[in-house]
Amino acid sequence: MPSSKIPFTPEYFKKTRTKFVPEWVPLSRADKKVPAALHESLAGEQGMENTPFILKGGNCVIPYKGIFRLDIMIQKGSIVSVGEDLSHQGATIVSVEGKYVIPGVIDPHVHLGIFTDLDIDIVTETRSALLNGVTTMGFYLLSQDSYLGILDEIISKIENHSFCDIFIHLGIVNQKQLEEIPLYYSRYGITSYKTWMCGIPGLIPDVEDDFLLDVMEKIASLGNDAVLNIHAENYRIVNRATNKLKKATPVPNSLTVWEQSHPAFAEAEAVQRASWLARQTGVRIYFVHMSSRQGIRVATEQKRENKNIYFETTSPYLTLNLEQNLKFSYKMAPPIRTKDDQESLWTALAEGVLDTIGTDHTCMSLEEKKVNANLWDIPPGYPAVGTHLPSLLDEAKRTSFPLSLLIEKMTASPAKIFGVYPAKGTMLPGSDADLVIIDPVLEKVATPEIAASRSDYCLHEGEKLIGWPVATVKSGRIITRENFERDKDSIKGHYLRRG
Numbered sequence: 079m080p081s082s083k084i085p086f087t088p089e090y091f092k093k094t095r096t097k098f099v100p101e102w103v104p105l106s107r108a109d110k111k112v113p114a115a116l117h118e119s120l121a122g123e124q125g126m127e128n129t130p131f132i133l134k135g136g137n138c139v140i141p142y143k144g145i146f147r148l149d150i151m152i153q154k155g156s157i158v159s160v161g162e163d164l165s166h167q168g169a170t171i172v173s174v175e176g177k178y179v180i181p182g183v184i185d186p187h188v189h190l191g192i193f194t195d196l197d198i199d200i201v202t203e204t205r206s207a208l209l210n211g212v213t214t215m216g217f218y219l220l221s222q223d224s225y226l227g228i229l230d231e232i233i234s235k236i237e238n239h240s241f242c243d244i245f246i247h248l249g250i251v252n253q254k255q256l257e258e259i260p261l262y263y264s265r266y267g268i269t270s271y272k273t274w275m276c277g278i279p280g281l282i283p284d285v286e287d288d289f290l291l292d293v294m295e296k297i298a299s300l301g302n303d304a305v306l307n308i309h310a311e312n313y314r315i316v317n318r319a320t321n322k323l324k325k326a327t328p329v330p331n332s333l334t335v336w337e338q339s340h341p342a343f344a345e346a347e348a349v350q351r352a353s354w355l356a357r358q359t360g361v362r363i364y365f366v367h368m369s370s371r372q373g374i375r376v377a378t379e380q381k382r383e384n385k386n387i388y389f390e391t392t393s394p395y396l397t398l399n400l401e402q403n404l405k406f407s408y409k410m411a412p413p414i415r416t417k418d419d420q421e422s423l424w425t426a427l428a429e430g431v432l433d434t435i436g437t438d439h440t441c442m443s444l445e446e447k448k449v450n451a452n453l454w455d456i457p458p459g460y461p462a463v464g465t466h467l468p469s470l471l472d473e474a475k476r477t478s479f480p481l482s483l484l485i486e487k488m489t490a491s492p493a494k495i496f497g498v499y500p501a502k503g504t505m506l507p508g509s510d511a512d513l514v515i516i517d518p519v520l521e522k523v524a525t526p527e528i529a530a531s532r533s534d535y536c537l538h539e540g541e542k543l544i545g546w547p548v549a550t551v552k553s554g555r556i557i558t559r560e561n562f563e564r565d566k567d568s569i570k571g572h573y574l575r576r577g
């Protein structure tokens with residue numbers, strides 16, 4: 079259990095002889111050290127669940143510490159030791175020279191079972207995640223009824239069919255669910271909940287301030303590990319803008335019109351209001367998918383005054399903008415916005431205003447997305463977990479954004495906020511052996527096949543991205559595209575009980 083593990087910083091991080099590695103290893107230097115087909119040699123390593131192995135000579139990205147050339151010894155699903163020149167009798171040596179080794183990525187924002195049965199999504203979407211470096215996900219479960227009747231079954235689906243570890247966030251949309259929050263917390267170890275200040279017509283109801291306050295008070299009463307996640311947009315401003323635009327532009331030909339229907343100031347206003355309400359109740363609050371410069375401006379002010387407030391953005395908002403003439407398959411709520419908004423998000427990451435990066439992944443095929451319909455009728459959402467890590471590596475590298483800071487926001491930071499650190503989100507002795515091995519110079523064109531989701535399209539499709547995961551270590555097993563098909567029956571994700 080996460081709570082039983084003690085955060086521990088090994089001595090060698092303080093020693094001067096530890097080889098510190100610059101943020102991005104120069105291409106030529108990294109390149110020379112890479113054996114021609116390392117990912118193929120990794121694929122051969124198997125059945126190492128119980129025998130110890132050592133990942134040798136990788137550039138290890140240790141959250142809050144930096145990047146060091148270190149060896150990592152792994153046994154029985156855990157990291158046993160991290161240090162220089164490790165050796166151990168009987169241990170298999172796996173060279174990862176020239177590669178970065180990062181903690182398994184945590185995507186704190188994933189939807190499953192929206193356009194198809196959960197039984198299908200839980201297999202295909204966790205496969206997409208695992209093969210692309212995401213080893214843990216925060217799954218938004220939403221029902222209109224009590225969750226007490228369904229949680230046992232959902233947890234057993236996770237235990238039996240998921241390739242990733244999963245913790246659950248529960249949507250709270252009515253009085254009954256609100257009253258049952260303490261039961262969800264005590265029986266199932268669920269510490270995070272969500273409300274939508276702006277829902278999706280016909281699917282998710284908008285909440286009013288009085289209900290929001292009730293939810294906040296209830297969650298605050300659970301204790302310091304509980305947190306309320308909020309979709310912050312003022313729904314009346316969104317509805318007003320939408321109605322006007324539908325009249326003026328009944329058949330839009332660009333996603334710009336969709337962006338205008340969710341004005342950035344609707345996000346800013348809702349962040350301001352919910353932050354204010356949260357401070358009256360003392361609740362820990364986490365804003366999902368921040369998308370705009372105006373929203374960030376308010377976030378910056380609120381963050382200064384409240385230690386219990388966190389902000390998430392998503393990889394699509396960080397890597398895409400309207401100037402790219404995006405197809406209708408990129409329709410999202412909140413929308414992908416301007417280049418200026420995109421830049422403000424990177425600045426907010428650098429300045430510590432944004433705490434985490436998720437995806438808001440929702441698997442849908444082009445047919446389910448209804449891409450040929452009128453833009454107003456196309457459902458928001460897209461598959462994003464499969465392109466999460468490579469798209470961010472590519473963008474960060476091109477803009478020289480520090481790799482260590484990027485990885486911190488994708489691993490340790492969400493792990494801490496959602497109560498799974500240091501079992502997840504870092505690579506200290508005692509942490510779960512969930513790691514990703516990244517080739518910083520590997521160039522590949524993003525395709526739905528690589529994303530490996532059920533969906534027949536992916537974000538960044540056809541774009542050449544630099545920097546890809548070549549292997550994922552999940553619970554102490556090295557998993558590559560080459561060995562996944564062979565070994566998949568024995569790869570098991572787990573439900574992460576918290577609290």
Ligand SMILES: [Zn+2]
Pocket residue numbers: 187189218438
């Ligand atoms: Zn979402």
